[in-house]
Amino acid sequence: MAQTAEGLHCGAxxxxxxxxxxxxxxxIVSSMLKRWGYRVTEAGTGxxxxxxxxxxxxxxxxxxxxxxxxxxxEFCLQLRAMNADRYSYFILLxxxxxxxxxxxxxxxxxxxFLTKPVNAHELRARISAGERILQMQRELQDKNALIxxxxxxxxxxxxxxxxxxxxxxxxxxxxxxxRHKSFGPFDLSLMLxxxxxxxGDLLGLFSAGPNHLGIYAIDVSGHGISxxxxxxxxxxxxxxxxxxQNMALRYDDDGRVQVLPPDEVIAKLNxxxxxxxxxxLYFTLLLADLDLRSGTVRMAQAGHPHPLIQRADGQIEQQGxxxxxxxxxxxxxxxxxxxxxxxxDRLLILSDGVTECPSPAGKMLAEDGLAQMVDTLRPKRGAxxxxxxxxxxxxxxxxxDFPDDVSGILLEYRGGAAKDPLAPDNPG
Numbered sequence: 001m002a003q004t005a006e007g008l009h010c011g012a013x014x015x016x017x018x019x020x021x022x023x024x025x026x027x028i029v030s031s032m033l034k035r036w037g038y039r040v041t042e043a044g045t046g047x048x049x050x051x052x053x054x055x056x057x058x059x060x061x062x063x064x065x066x067x068x069x070x071x072x073x074e075f076c077l078q079l080r081a082m083n084a085d086r087y088s089y090f091i092l093l094x095x096x097x098x099x100x101x102x103x104x105x106x107x108x109x110x111x112x113f114l115t116k117p118v119n120a121h122e123l124r125a126r127i128s129a130g131e132r133i134l135q136m137q138r139e140l141q142d143k144n145a146l147i148x149x150x151x152x153x154x155x156x157x158x159x160x161x162x163x164x165x166x167x168x169x170x171x172x173x174x175x176x177x178x179r180h181k182s183f184g185p186f187d188l189s190l191m192l193x194x195x196x197x198x199x200g201d202l203l204g205l206f207s208a209g210p211n212h213l214g215i216y217a218i219d220v221s222g223h224g225i226s227x228x229x230x231x232x233x234x235x236x237x238x239x240x241x242x243x244x245q246n247m248a249l250r251y252d253d254d255g256r257v258q259v260l261p262p263d264e265v266i267a268k269l270n271x272x273x274x275x276x277x278x279x280x281l282y283f284t285l286l287l288a289d290l291d292l293r294s295g296t297v298r299m300a301q302a303g304h305p306h307p308l309i310q311r312a313d314g315q316i317e318q319q320g321x322x323x324x325x326x327x328x329x330x331x332x333x334x335x336x337x338x339x340x341x342x343x344x345d346r347l348l349i350l351s352d353g354v355t356e357c358p359s360p361a362g363k364m365l366a367e368d369g370l371a372q373m374v375d376t377l378r379p380k381r382g383a384x385x386x387x388x389x390x391x392x393x394x395x396x397x398x399x400x401d402f403p404d405d406v407s408g409i410l411l412e413y414r415g416g417a418a419k420d421p422l423a424p425d426n427p428g
Contacts, residue, residue: 012059012134013089013127015039019049019063019072020093025116029062029093032120036127046070050078057086060130062114062123065094065105073108080109087137089130093118180382181205183213183292185343189410191386199405200227200283201351206240206248208259213290214238214248217304217409219351220283221325230281237269238287247272248287262287262300263336266326270302273327282327286349295341295413300334302326305352308370312344314378316371343415348374353404354389360398369396386410 016038020026023044030040041058043049047070049063061079063072070078076090091112092105102113111133112126180189190203200220208214216238220227239245243257248265252258260268265287273279284303291297299307303325309317323334341347350370357365365373373396377388386408394400 017058046075201405201407202231209257353406
């Protein structure tokens, strides 16, 4: 902070470099600046001035234009080419008064001009203007530095979050232990494609007593972290590892496992979600009980898309009573329904990420579009069928970056002898 005749000088300019091949002219200008409280250094040539700037960058430079060797404008050009961290305000001293000459100087890096002989009041006014500009420039530089630091911190945070989400994705995908399993004449295939690292869709199966298999498809509202945490909690309600924890199962008086009707299970889940979880999230659900001996499938549908049945002759059925999602309305109940699969039939349960997938023009696939895809894929089986469905959905939407989670269960009945339910050493 420099001392002036009027008091303390506290502007953006403290150090001024005076460049002129005339010693007398340098001393005249320097003496003015020193009286006003500035720290002043001098240079007799452009080359000497440039060397000084490489060592210590001044706040402001007052330089003669016409000098032997390196002119003031050439010095200005080389100074700007140095790309110094600190910007020096550059005033050219000149006897030139033509507008073209002044424009040429401004185009080549000069900030202002002052005609010789130097008038003290005019010089001080030019310096004051330079101080205002430098002050704004340095404030902007400080803010940019702060923004850069903040962005770096955010990037580090996002990288850490991304790493955590990748691990969460692995854990969520691990909830679906087997993507393809066979139960005697029945083949079961699963697919799960989250819109992000983690999503709100969940698929699963569980042993539901002698010759019965429980199957469920869940779609939690949203597809972010909170939805993924919700799916993990719901997986416990339909546990494949514990009869006591699974709301769809109970022990009879003889200690045998029995499966409850799917509509009753959904009612129980609705009560549990509203009473225990205390969340604004809700979910759609299709719960099914497959009789491995008869091929009968009892189902209940809580807001989930209609199941699709493709018969052995290619006929496609899409129907169901619908119902409210789970976790929206206290006491809500859904209606159970059933179908019987014959050899050659298959049942497809999909999330609304398929039927509500938009085309580039914004048109949804809908049930009719899904039926056409399934008809086209009729010769394919198991994982090949589901992969083909994803491929066709990608072609329809124009991208495999779907706006919502896409999940599905494919149950195919080959015919033949039924298999006993899941053994304890082969959980679903």
